[in-house]
Amino acid sequence: MTSMSSSAVYPLPAVIRTHPRVLSIAGSDPSGGAGIQADLKSIAAHGGYGMAAITALTAQNTRGVSGVHVPPVEFLRQQLETVSSDVAIDAVKIGMLGDAAVINEVRTWLVKVRPAVVVLDPVMVATSGDRLLRESAEAALRDLLPMADLITPNLPELAMLLGEPEAEDWPAALDQGKRLAGECGNTVLVKGGHLPGAQCPDALINTSGLLRQDVIEVGGPRVQTRNSHGTGCSLSSALAAVQARTGDWEASLREVKPWLREALMRADDLEVGQGSGPIHHFHHLRESSRPGAFAALLWKEAAVELEAIHGLAFIRDLGSGELPESEFSYYLAQDALYLNGYSRVLARAGALAPTEEEQLFWARGSQQCLDVESVLHRNWLSGREATTQSGPVTKAYVDHLMASSASGSYGVLLAAVLPCYWLYAEVGQQLHADFVQAGSPENHPYADWLRTYADEDFAEATRKAIALTDAAAAAASGRERAAMKEAFVQSCRYETAFFDAPRLHS
Known part of the structure; x- marks a missing residue:
């Protein structure tokens, strides 16, 4: 995340x-x-x-x-x-x-x-x-x-x-x-x-x-x-x-x-005109598996949760810098616990991946989760009081990902992990844009954290995760695509709940 x-x-x-x-x-x-x-x-x-x-x-x-x-x-x-x-x-x-x-x-x-x-x-x-x-x-x-x-x-x-x-x-x-x-x-x-x-x-x-x-x-x-x-x-x-x-x-x-x-x-x-007629721009509409079709379907579902996330007090106060340190510490502690499980799920995606390129992509993602936990989270939490127990939302989210991992379907697993890339990237981008628009104030207590949202590598990884999920859907059966959509929607809901958990915990 x-x-x-x-x-x-x-x-x-x-x-x-x-x-x-x-x-x-x-x-x-x-x-x-x-x-x-x-x-x-x-x-x-x-x-x-x-x-x-x-x-x-x-x-x-x-x-x-x-x-x-x-x-x-x-x-x-x-x-x-x-x-x-x-x-x-x-x-x-x-x-x-x-x-x-x-x-x-x-x-x-x-x-x-x-x-x-x-x-x-x-x-x-x-x-x-x-x-x-x-x-x-x-x-x-x-x-x-x-x-x-x-x-x-x-x-x-x-x-x-x-x-x-x-x-x-x-x-x-x-x-x-x-x-x-x-x-x-x-x-x-x-x-x-x-x-x-x-x-x-x-x-x-x-x-x-x-x-x-x-x-x-x-x-x-x-x-x-x-x-x-x-x-x-x-x-x-x-x-x-x-x-x-x-x-x-x-x-x-x-x-x-x-x-x-x-x-x-x-x-x-098309049979248009008597001279050089037009090309057929929409020749592909009858193909339900055209590139981007499933991703566009998922985006409609994600947009609902994004609106809810941007309305949360936690996100508003994180962006303005008014978020209590205790809530931010709780968020980071839960994120570290979540990433530990998420890294295992990404490793499972690598094991199920049909090509070497995809195996390497998910393996790198798994390793980067652990790197983030050790560098970003532990640096902030060092010397601060923070819980070491998974909260109910964190546990439910990780359990959902583990269940998707155990399904044996590569497509369902990708759909389940995608919101952690996609929604997080969109929310982070907005937070960083607001931070820049405010003049990137150095006295912002979470300035270093907000700057991480301007990360080119994460944007690239997000784009790749979307493309791989879309490609998996194109090769899947109708029943599997329905299961992919369900897994994605459930993960989106957990993303919203995860951002809201620090305020509820306090």
């Missing part, structure tokens, strides 16, 4: 959120296949909550663009400021911008808001060949590029950004991508969709952001279909949504690319 170390500040919610809030800043496509409409579908298809600020109105269909209208830039400013003043934005996707005034307005807003994830799809030319960016705005667009975390040009756009002829083969495309990444200092996605051949490679360049020019290629077969309208928009917005959840560009691309390939393979099913 405790984070594993105290290190750098880490944007925890953006990494583990199952429903990232993604804002698309782009043009509108009334035919529904590209632009804002494609972005919102892609974001929703990956479990995100999509929002939109419209930069331009187009008159277009599957056969081409017949008109573009750019509304007054003051109205774009109003859209951006209104949304961001109310909604915490986890990621931004930028598409069609139209002219220099729009680009500069978006740049000003980015400097002010500084979203955690920014994906820029430099829309300059439509699939149909119609130009979507005025030539006078190209310089402004180049100035905007360094503000993005990821740039996703197609090959014609990549060439235009460099002022060069379009690459005719994959090595030339990679060379152009490397040079653009070097100029902008961010990650570039080089896409092979415009090249001939049976294969359609993509490559991430400079994923570290440190100009080491690493190249990660992700291959795949080319899909033969004329219905590819909005492919670039859909890819970039999907990457923004998934990156807000994974925090890893390679992992995001490896998740999104198979989805996009299937969306192209199933595009003909």
Whole structure:
């Protein structure tokens, strides 16, 4: 129930959120296949909550663009400021911008808001060949590029950004991508969709952001279909949504690319338009085992308990520093007793795990529990009076985990241990955010403890635990998934009771 170390500040919610809030800043496509409409579908298809600020109105269909209208830039400013003043934005996707005034307005807003994830799809030319960016705005667009975390040009756009002829083969495309990444200092996605051949490679360049020019290629077969309208928009917005959840560009691309390939393979099913029709964004909805589906189901259950936890006097007073030391000592003492049992349960998860990678993950978690107990808990409790007996909530929680461990089901055990990662991470993140917002006062009696909630390693472990639980559910029977949900919900309730126990004990 405790984070594993105290290190750098880490944007925890953006990494583990199952429903990232993604804002698309782009043009509108009334035919529904590209632009804002494609972005919102892609974001929703990956479990995100999509929002939109419209930069331009187009008159277009599957056969081409017949008109573009750019509304007054003051109205774009109003859209951006209104949304961001109310909604915490986890990621931004930028598409069609139209002219220099729009680009500069978006740049000003980015400097002010500084979203955690920014994906820029430099829309300059439509699939149909119609130009979507005025030539006078190209310089402004180049100035905007360094503000993005990821740039996703197609090959014609990549060439235009460099002022060069379009690459005719994959090595030339990679060379152009490397040079653009070097100029902008961010990650570039080089896409092979415009090249001939049976294969359609993509490559991430400079994923570290440190100009080491690493190249990660992700291959795949080319899909033969004329219905590819909005492919670039859909890819970039999907990457923004998934990156807000994974925090890893390679992992995001490896998740999104198979989805996009299937969306192209199933595009003909839609029968939309007489030209280049749209891709099938929701081809996967009939698959109950799609990635993230079970995690999203569990999150609905967890949200109820999170609301209850944030309403507890213990959490409120811990955050403000007004919590009596006796209650904090009781909490730590019970946490140490809990972690002793929890470490054994995680070791059991390692024994049941089907792969070596999962075995190592749970084994490390088991060891870290013991490390936390010896370092964080014993340091605080040393010299202080604290109980050495398990309270009723602690005993009931550990007994529940032990029973889940004895069930023999790997999935049920993972679901039971997950709230100790997930809810604790969410509660800790909020406590730490409030602490930082208050100016990180050094006289806060629990300042050192609150800083442990900004732990990057624990955020990574939480994300991994969610993914492993979701994968176990995808492979489980309907009956086992129901048992997993029940085990998860019960653990969530124990988490709430555990935070409330110190106040009841006093």
